[in-house]
Amino acid sequence: MTTDQQLHDQWLVVINDEEQYSIWPAGRDVPGGWHAVGETRDRSACLAHIEEVWTDMRPKSLRDRIAARSGHDA
Template structure:
């Protein structure tokens, strides 16, 4: 049995959660709770979308907290 996350010929979607993390997901699978579909196409297009949009691997709240602390240090 092949891994549905690695089949280059299947359709995929891109999911995002509330903290801005992205996931490549097989199009046939139900979207898990807490995730929203934001893009869908072939595997390579989905990977390109994630590469272009997920520029900070830290969860949104963590990156915002670090930015706030850094801004406070300049004050």
């Protein structure tokens, strides 16, 4: 594998303020509203990490509203 191919297989796990996850190519500026978490990994490792940590797909604002109505954490 060439260095260029290796670069294209390097990804970051990114998260936004709603605690939604995605992956983003390493070496490119992360879009506004998102920030990288963890280290650069290959695509499959990033996706595996997201599968492990993103257990509630609802946006944070929705979880917070539900928790406020019920009087405890969602």
